[in-house]
Amino acid sequence: xxxxxxxxxxxxxxxxxxxxxxxxxxxxxxxxxxxxxxxxxxxxxxxxxxxxxxxxxxxxxxxxxxxxxxxxxxxxxxxxxxxxxxxxxxxxxxxxxxxxxxxxxxxxxxxxxxxxxxxxxxxxxxxxxxxxxxxxxxxxxxxxxxxxxxxxxxxxxxxxxxxxxxxxxxxxxxxxxxxxxxxxxxxxxxxxxxxxxxxxxxxxxxxxxxxxxxxxxxxxxxxxxxxxxxxxxxxxxxxxxxxxxxxxxxxxxxxxxxxxxxxxxxxxxxxxxxxxxxxxxxxxxxxxxxxxxxxxxxxxxxxxxxxxxxxxxxxxxxxxxxxxxxxx
Ligand SMILES: [Zn+2]
Numbered sequence: 001x002x003x004x005x006x007x008x009x010x011x012x013x014x015x016x017x018x019x020x021x022x023x024x025x026x027x028x029x030x031x032x033x034x035x036x037x038x039x040x041x042x043x044x045x046x047x048x049x050x051x052x053x054x055x056x057x058x059x060x061x062x063x064x065x066x067x068x069x070x071x072x073x074x075x076x077x078x079x080x081x082x083x084x085x086x087x088x089x090x091x092x093x094x095x096x097x098x099x100x101x102x103x104x105x106x107x108x109x110x111x112x113x114x115x116x117x118x119x120x121x122x123x124x125x126x127x128x129x130x131x132x133x134x135x136x137x138x139x140x141x142x143x144x145x146x147x148x149x150x151x152x153x154x155x156x157x158x159x160x161x162x163x164x165x166x167x168x169x170x171x172x173x174x175x176x177x178x179x180x181x182x183x184x185x186x187x188x189x190x191x192x193x194x195x196x197x198x199x200x201x202x203x204x205x206x207x208x209x210x211x212x213x214x215x216x217x218x219x220x221x222x223x224x225x226x227x228x229x230x231x232x233x234x235x236x237x238x239x240x241x242x243x244x245x246x247x248x249x250x251x252x253x254x255x256x257x258x259x260x261x262x263x264x265x266x267x268x269x270x271x272x273x274x275x276x277x278x279x280x281x282x283x284x285x286x287x288x289x290x291x292x293x294x295x296x297x298x299x300x301x302x303x304x305x306x307x308x309x310x311x312x313x314x315x316x317x318x319x320x321x322x323x324x325x326x327x328x
Contacts, residue, residue, distance in 0.1 A: 059093050061239045061306055065199040066092035066192065068248050068310035069317065074256050077321060078171075084188045091192020092199060112147045113156035113197065115206040118274045121150050126267055131155035153201055154266050160194040161262045161316055168324030191320075195313045201266065202309030205231050207274040214281065224281040234280070234289040234302070241291040243302050251307035252314075259319040269312050273305070 066089030073082055095114070100107055120143060128134035131152055138146035167190060171183045200206045209215045212231035214224040227233075259265045280301065287295040289302075 059096075059240075060243070061203075061235055061302075062093040062096070062196060062199050063089045064239075064243065064245050064248055064306050065202075065309045065313060066090070066195050067245055068252060068307070069195065069313040071249065072252050072254075072256070072310070072314055074318060077318060080184045081188065081191070081317070081321075087188055088192045088195060091189060092195040094193060095196045113152045114200050115211065116151040116153040116201075116270060117149065117209045117211070118207050118270065119209050126154065126263075131159070151206075153197060153206065154263070154270060157194065157197045157201065157266045157316075158263055160190060160197065161266075161320055164190050164194060164317070165320040165324050165327065168321050169327045172324060191317055194316065198269070198313040198316065199306075199309040201270050202273055202305050202312065203235055204273045204276040204280045204305070205234065207270050208277045210277060210281070222278075222281070223285070225284050230284060230289070233291075234284070237291040238289040238294070238298070239302055239306075242294040242299055243306065247299065247303040248306045248310060251303060252311055256318045257315045258322055259315050262316065262319070265312065265316070269308065272308065276301075276305070 067085060070082070070085035070088045075082075095110065098106070098110070120141065121138065122141065125134050125137040128137050134152075134155060135146050138150055141150075143149040164187065167183060167187045171180065171187060174180045174183055205211045209218065210224070213226040213228050214220045216226075220226070283289070283298050283301055287293065287298045289298055
């Protein structure tokens with residue numbers, strides 16, 4: 001706590017994150033199912049659940065993740081990076097700011113990188129060498145469109161971790177003082193974008209077919225909500241109204257951990273999030289997630305998921321820096 005109090009004093013963060021922010025409503029990544037293609041089979045039921053819904057974590061949850069991760073970095077992290085906390089927090093939401101349906105080529109190129117529906121992915125697919133081999137592995141399943149129906153989230157995170165590691169190594173070796181600031185800008189920008197996807201991975205809704213109410217075509221013996229507003233109510237409305245940086249910072253473990261196997265750590269976070277799907281739905285049934293209601297249990301749940309994302313993000317940044325010393 002002493003450590004967190006100290007870093008909070010050094011990096012107080014935006015006053016707005018100590019209370020609710022006003023955020024715009026936006027559309028989510030998942031594309032609308034084409035009329036007539038969303039009824040009947042289990043596959044079609046999955047497609048129906050990919051209808052447009054409001055958006056992930058919302059600006060508040062993303063900014064909180066970026067601030068919390070940056071504020072708890074070790075002092076041995078390069079000073080330019082530790083000094084970029086506000087920028088890293090801003091960037092955490094950027095991939096959602098880029099969404100623009102009027103530019104479909106750009107929009108669809110990255111639309112499916114924000115989630116992974118674990119129920120439909122054979123575990124061995126995660127051993128694929130890269131995202132292309134992963135997609136080839138999914139072609140053996142019944143998924144109509146593997147990238148859309150399963151999602152690309154773990155590979156997106158891993159790709160950015162590796163890029164960040166390489167960029168840190170370039171910075172270490174840079175001999176031209178004119179180039180160093182350019183490399184630093186590249187590092188901060190990519191580290192911020194990495195943070196977006198780590199935050200997504202910590203939200204159980206981004207790891208399941210039940211991303212916006214319990215999915216059609218799946219047994220629902222506990223009577224979980226099927227409302228197609230649940231995604232927005234949890235991660236945007238509820239977080240904006242009830243969760244602040246002060247709720248999340250004390251939940252971060254004080255020590256930074258070095259991650260030696262980034263792929264395993266990323267999958268671990270995703271699986272931990274996925275394991276919380278039933279709990280999320282039970283809390284929704286018992287207390288509800290919405291701007292106008294909160295219980296200690298629902299606040300603790302959301303704060304803990306945001307802390308999990310900040311913890312992982314901080315450790316991935318730190319580990320990329322450490323590992324960069326060993327690569328050419
Ligand atoms: Zn996202």
